Amino acid sequence: MTRPAWSEVPRPKVERFAAIALGEAGELAQAILREIRHDFPHLRLVGDESGEPMALVGIRRAIERFVQHLASGAQDPRVPPEVFQEFGRGEGLNGRSLDSLQAIYRLGVRLAWRRFAEIGQQVDIAAPAMYELAESGFEYLDGLVEQSVRGYAEAAARRAGERLRLQRQLIDRLLVEHRGDPAAALRERAARIGWELPGTIAVGVLIRPAREAVAPAVGQGILLDMESEQPRIVIPEPDTAGRWDMVRRATGGWSGAIGPSVPLAAAATSLRWAETAVRLVESDLLPRGEVLHCTERTEELVLLPSRELIDAAARRCLAPLEGTSPVQARRLAATLLAWIETSGGAPEVATRLGVHPQTARYRLRQIRELWGDVIDDPDRRFEMLLVLRAQRLRGELKDATECAPGR
Numbered sequence: 001m002t003r004p005a006w007s008e009v010p011r012p013k014v015e016r017f018a019a020i021a022l023g024e025a026g027e028l029a030q031a032i033l034r035e036i037r038h039d040f041p042h043l044r045l046v047g048d049e050s051g052e053p054m055a056l057v058g059i060r061r062a063i064e065r066f067v068q069h070l071a072s073g074a075q076d077p078r079v080p081p082e083v084f085q086e087f088g089r090g091e092g093l094n095g096r097s098l099d100s101l102q103a104i105y106r107l108g109v110r111l112a113w114r115r116f117a118e119i120g121q122q123v124d125i126a127a128p129a130m131y132e133l134a135e136s137g138f139e140y141l142d143g144l145v146e147q148s149v150r151g152y153a154e155a156a157a158r159r160a161g162e163r164l165r166l167q168r169q170l171i172d173r174l175l176v177e178h179r180g181d182p183a184a185a186l187r188e189r190a191a192r193i194g195w196e197l198p199g200t201i202a203v204g205v206l207i208r209p210a211r212e213a214v215a216p217a218v219g220q221g222i223l224l225d226m227e228s229e230q231p232r233i234v235i236p237e238p239d240t241a242g243r244w245d246m247v248r249r250a251t252g253g254w255s256g257a258i259g260p261s262v263p264l265a266a267a268a269t270s271l272r273w274a275e276t277a278v279r280l281v282e283s284d285l286l287p288r289g290e291v292l293h294c295t296e297r298t299e300e301l302v303l304l305p306s307r308e309l310i311d312a313a314a315r316r317c318l319a320p321l322e323g324t325s326p327v328q329a330r331r332l333a334a335t336l337l338a339w340i341e342t343s344g345g346a347p348e349v350a351t352r353l354g355v356h357p358q359t360a361r362y363r364l365r366q367i368r369e370l371w372g373d374v375i376d377d378p379d380r381r382f383e384m385l386l387v388l389r390a391q392r393l394r395g396e397l398k399d400a401t402e403c404a405p406g407r
Contacts, residue, residue, distance in 0.1 A: 005128035018071035029060035198236030203270040204258035303390040320370035337388040
């Protein structure tokens with residue numbers, strides 16, 4: 001950027017200005033650092049190998065570099081990157097914001113400019129040239145901030161990575177089988193990431209909608225492990241008012257399942273139910289496109305994973321249907337299920353199936369002839385209920401309304 005007023009300053013005056021400013025650079029840096037420490041007492045100063053505060057070194061270098069470039073006629077003073085990147089890293093690693101760092105820099109530039117203005121008057125440099133000097137100072141400040149932002153971003157990424165690593169370790173520890181109260185073993189790990197151990201917990205498993213899907217914004221307190229092939233989510237105190245609604249909103253567009261609320265020591269149990277539900281989702285036996293709550297899918301979770309046991313029971317308790325055609329077998333099975341579920345007679349069964357009462361009555365007579373008094377045994381009826389509901393859930397037993405036509 002062209003600075004005509006400064007370029008017209010006689011060379012002897014520029015050299016005199018630079019000589020005074022460079023001669024006072026150390027003293028000015030000390031004064032600036034004192035003011036910074038007064039206004040920002042939280043600032044942690046780190047020493048270099050000689051024990052001198054790196055902040056003091058950085059301020060002095062920044063002043064010297066700025067003045068040297070002015071004296072040489074350079075238009076864009078180069079910023080010393082190392083120290084100011086380190087400042088940014090220090091703020092990031094200590095959890096402070098960039099706003100405080102920028103405020104510190106603005107204070108330093110303001111104090112430096114105040115002294116430069118005094119030197120300019122002493123040397124008799126015209127006001128327009130000093131205004132350009134101030135403009136150069138603030139551009140220089142932008143360069144300092146840019147270097148610090150790089151260091152800050154690096155530190156923030158490091159802190160985030162470390163927190164995620166500790167969080168994954170905590171989740172792994174949470175989800176192992178515990179004998180007794182695990183709080184003592186977990187408390188220290190939880191404290192490292194500022195997580196308060198809950199009394200109850202629910203664990204979920206998510207299915208990525210895409211390989212590079214952005215992590216759900218689940219908010220503070222909820223742990224999320226995105227490194228697993230199927231991300232895991234840990235929800236503390238899940239029965240807190242509004243907690244489930246918040247999780248559902250955050251996981252919109254994802255598939256998966258959340259296990260039941262359990263005591264902290266039983267987190268692995270909640271995980272097992274969630275994993276069971278996710279296997280059913282992947283087998284298209286439970287719907288995709290939402291994160292299911294296991295307690296709202298009790299029937300499916302109890303009956304569908306027990307396929308071999310259910311099939312063995314079906315061969316025994318539905319044996320009377322073996323002599324009928326496949327169509328008739330499905331109709332009679334649907335009628336039997338409707339009769340057990342309604343505990344009613346032909347009118348109630350007809351309403352459930354969507355058929356004429358006479359059709360329902362005819363089928364019930366067939367069922368009585370096939371099973372005899374066995375269907376009056378409550379235990380056998382309960383077994384039939386389980387088997388038939390499992391078949392309906394798997395789509396092997398057509399829905400009642402599909403069984404209406406014919407006898």
